[in-house]
Amino acid sequence: MSRPLLPSGRRHGLPFVVPDDWTPEQALAVFELLDDLLAIVTDHYGAQLHELLREQRSSAAGARTRERDPPF
Template structure:
């Protein structure tokens, strides 16, 4: 299976989403605008939940024993 290019989602496996190479610039722009509108709608509806989830996913794991200095020897 061919590896996918780096995607913002981090997905590196799966099926390729083929984009025709004969689109006009206007067709490509229409798709980009559609995706931007979809992103904006999703963000407006799920703003706080998305923010919380992204913060949780990108935060370092919490130390289960924050006061435990461990055995120095």
């Protein structure tokens, strides 16, 4: 059985488990930290990330189309 995909699509790397005994306040603190990190990275790299994601998605879509095309 394969491990579930993360939003990034990665299957390998260090496993990370969120403890199930966090308080709502602890979960909120982590959520806010990640939200702040996302905002900072997006502010700094937003245009570059957008372009890279566009390229990756168009390449993946093209590959899927080529796989379905008959070989003649």
